[in-house]
Amino acid sequence: MELALAVALITAKVVIVTAILLILPIPLTWLERKIAGHIQQRLGPMRVGWHGVLQPVADGLKLLTKEDNIPVEADRRLFKLAPIISLVPPFVVFVAIPFGDSFSLLGAEITLYISDMNVGLLFIFAVAGLEVYGVIFGGWASNSKYALLGSLRCCAQLISYEIPMGFSVIGVVMLAQSMSLLDIVNAQADVWYVVYQPLGFFVFFVAGLAEAQRIPFDLAEAEGELGAGFHTEYSGMRFSFFMISEYVVMVTISVLCVILFFGGWNGFLIPLPPLIWFILKVGFFIYLFMWFRFTFPRYRYDQLMAIGWKVLLPLSLANILLTGLFIV
Amino acid sequence: MGYRTMATDDARKRNWIGWVFFADLLNGLALTLSYLFSKTVTMRYPDKEKWTPYPRFRGHHFLLTDQAGKIKCVACELCARICPCSCITVVPHEDQNGERHPKVFEVDTARCLFCGLCEDACPVEAIALGQLYEFSAYSSGDLRVGRDELLSKPGKTRQGGNVIAARLNTDEGVRVEPKEEDEDGHDWWTRLRRK
Ligand code: SF4
Ligand code: SF4
Numbered sequence: 282m283e284l285a286l287a288v289a290l291i292t293a294k295v296v297i298v299t300a301i302l303l304i305l306p307i308p309l310t311w312l313e314r315k316i317a318g319h320i321q322q323r324l325g326p327m328r329v330g331w332h333g334v335l336q337p338v339a340d341g342l343k344l345l346t347k348e349d350n351i352p353v354e355a356d357r358r359l360f361k362l363a364p365i366i367s368l369v370p371p372f373v374v375f376v377a378i379p380f381g382d383s384f385s386l387l388g389a390e391i392t393l394y395i396s397d398m399n400v401g402l403l404f405i406f407a408v409a410g411l412e413v414y415g416v417i418f419g420g421w422a423s424n425s426k427y428a429l430l431g432s433l434r435c436c437a438q439l440i441s442y443e444i445p446m447g448f449s450v451i452g453v454v455m456l457a458q459s460m461s462l463l464d465i466v467n468a469q470a471d472v473w474y475v476v477y478q479p480l481g482f483f484v485f486f487v488a489g490l491a492e493a494q495r496i497p498f499d500l501a502e503a504e505g506e507l508g509a510g511f512h513t514e515y516s517g518m519r520f521s522f523f524m525i526s527e528y529v530v531m532v533t534i535s536v537l538c539v540i541l542f543f544g545g546w547n548g549f550l551i552p553l554p555p556l557i558w559f560i561l562k563v564g565f566f567i568y569l570f571m572w573f574r575f576t577f578p579r580y581r582y583d584q585l586m587a588i589g590w591k592v593l594l595p596l597s598l599a600n601i602l603l604t605g606l607f608i609v
Numbered sequence: 610m611g612y613r614t615m616a617t618d619d620a621r622k623r624n625w626i627g628w629v630f631f632a633d634l635l636n637g638l639a640l641t642l643s644y645l646f647s648k649t650v651t652m653r654y655p656d657k658e659k660w661t662p663y664p665r666f667r668g669h670h671f672l673l674t675d676q677a678g679k680i681k682c683v684a685c686e687l688c689a690r691i692c693p694c695s696c697i698t699v700v701p702h703e704d705q706n707g708e709r710h711p712k713v714f715e716v717d718t719a720r721c722l723f724c725g726l727c728e729d730a731c732p733v734e735a736i737a738l739g740q741l742y743e744f745s746a747y748s749s750g751d752l753r754v755g756r757d758e759l760l761s762k763p764g765k766t767r768q769g770g771n772v773i774a775a776r777l778n779t780d781e782g783v784r785v786e787p788k789e790e791d792e793d794g795h796d797w798w799t800r801l802r803r804k
Contacts, residue, residue: 316645318649318651319644319645319646319649320641320644320645321644322644322647322648322649322650322651322801322802323649323650323651324649324651324653327651327653327656328656572638572641572642572645573638575641576637576638576640576641577634577637
C-alpha cells in the first residue's frame with residue numbers, strides 16, 4: 282500500500298511537471314513576440330484572442346496540420362529520431378530540479394521535487410549534454426548544406442561552452458559542500474551565492490545563453506546565413522519539437538541560474554510564498570533572455586569560440602581558485 | 610599639452626572600466642528597455658484604425674459631372690489612347706443636341722497600374738483618381754467598373770494623411786468604415802520615435 286502510494290505520487294508529479302513544461306512554450310512564445318514587438322515599437326500579435334494571447338495556439342494548430350516533409354536524400358530513421366532526442370533531455374533534467382521545499386497535504390508530506398539526488402547537479406549536466414545529439418542527428422540526417430553547417434556549429438558551440446559552464450558551478454558546489462540542489466538552495470537561506478560568486482554567475486549565465494542557443498550565441502540557426510540552421514529541412518510537428526525543446530532549455534537555464542546563484546525559493550525583504558518567489562525569479566531570467574535577444578546582434582563564429590575558450594574558461598578556472606582561497 | 614594627456618588618460622581609463630563592465634552592452638539594453646515602454650506606432654488596420662490617403666493619392670477612378678449634373682466626359686478617347694495598359698474602353702455616342710458623351714465607359718481596374726496618365730490626358734478634366742483604395746474582389750471580372758459606377762465613386766477630399774478610428778465590416782466584401790466621432794484622427798508621423 283505504502284509503495285503504491287509512493288509510486289502514484291511520483292507518477293502524478295512527473296505528469297504534472299511534463300504537462301507544465303509542454304504547455305509553457307505557449308505563453309512563452311506569446312511573451313517573446315510581444316516583447317519583440319514592443320521593443321520595435323510594434324504591437325506584436327493582436328488579432329487572435331485578447332491581445333493575441335491565443336496566437337500560439339493558432340500557430341500550433343497550423344503546425345499540426347502542415348505537411349510532414351522528409352527530404353528524399355535524408356536518412357529517414359535518424360531524421361525522425363532527432364526531434365525526439367532533442368526534446369527528451371530537457372524534460373528529463375527536471376527530474377532533479379526542486380521547485381520548493383515540502384508542504385503537507387492531508388497529513389502527508391509532499392515534496393515539491395521529483396527526486397533529490399545527491400549528485401543532482403552532475404545529473405543535470407550529464408543529461409543536458411545529451412541534447413546536442415538531437416541537433417547533430419537532425420543536421421546530419423537532413424543531408425543539406427545549411428543543416429549540416431548549423432549542426433556542426435552547434436556541436437562545437439555546445440561542447441566548448443559546456444566546459445566553462447561545468448567549471449563555473451564548482452564554486453557553488455564548494456560553498457554548499459553538496460551537489461544536491463536542495464542543499465544548495467538551503468545553504469543560500471541568508472546570502473545568495475551571486476554575492477560570493479559574481480564571476481561564477483557571469484560565466485554560468487553567458488555559457489547558459491550559448492547552451493540555450495539564444496542570441497547573441499544562436500549560430501546554429503543563424504537565419505541570415507544558414508536559412509534556419511540544423512532544422513532547415515524540418516516542418517510541421519517535428520519542427521515544433523525543436524522549438525519546444527529550445528524553450529524548455531531556456532526555462533532550464535533560468536531555473537538553474539535561480540537555484541544556483543539567486544537563492545532558489547528563498548525570499549528577500551518581501552515575504553511571499555516560496556513558490557511565488559521562485560516563479561518570479563525564473564520569470565525575470567526568462568525576460569532577460571528575451572530582452573537580450575532583441576537587443577544584441579549575433580557574434581561571429583570565431584568570436585564565439587574566442588569568448589568560450591579564451592575568456593570564459595580562464596575566468597571559470599580563476600573563479601575556482603579564488604573560491605578555494607576564500608574558503609581556506 | 611598636460612591637459613590633453615590627462616583627458617586621453619581619463620578617456621582610456623573610462624574605456625577600460627567600461628570594457629570590463631560591458632558599458633556598451635548595458636547602453637544597448639537600456640535603449641531597448643526604453644523602447645519597450647514607449648508608444649507603439651502600429652496602425653491597427655483593419656480592426657481599429659484606418660489611413661486616410663493624401664489628396665495626391667492615386668486610388669480608384671471616378672468620373673466628374675458638371676454643374677448641371679451631366680457627365681463631363683466628351684468621349685474623346687484620349688485617356689484610352691494614353692493608357693499604358695489599355696484598360697479604358699470608351700464607346701462614344703451623340704445625343705439629339707449633338708453633344709458627345711460616352712455610351713460605354715469602362716475601366717478595368719484589375720489591369721490598371723494607377724499611373725494617373727488618364728487624368729493628365731483628359732482635356733475636360735472629366736476623369737480623376739480618388740482616394741479610395743479598398744476595392745478588392747473575388748473575381749477579376751468584378752473589377753471592371755462601368756460608367757455609372759464610376760460616376761458614383763467618391764471624389765477627392767481636401768484633408769488626408771491621418772490615421773482615423775474605424776471598424777471592420779465584412780458584410781459585403783471587406784470594407785473598413787471610419788467611425789464618425791473621429792473625423793480628424795491623428796498624425797501618424799508624430800508618434801514615431803527617432804532616437
Ligand atoms: S491610371 Fe494609368 S493605367 Fe490606369 S486607367 Fe489611367 S492611364 Fe490607364
Ligand atoms: S475621360 Fe476625358 S480623356 Fe477620357 S474620353 Fe472622356 S473626355 Fe476624353
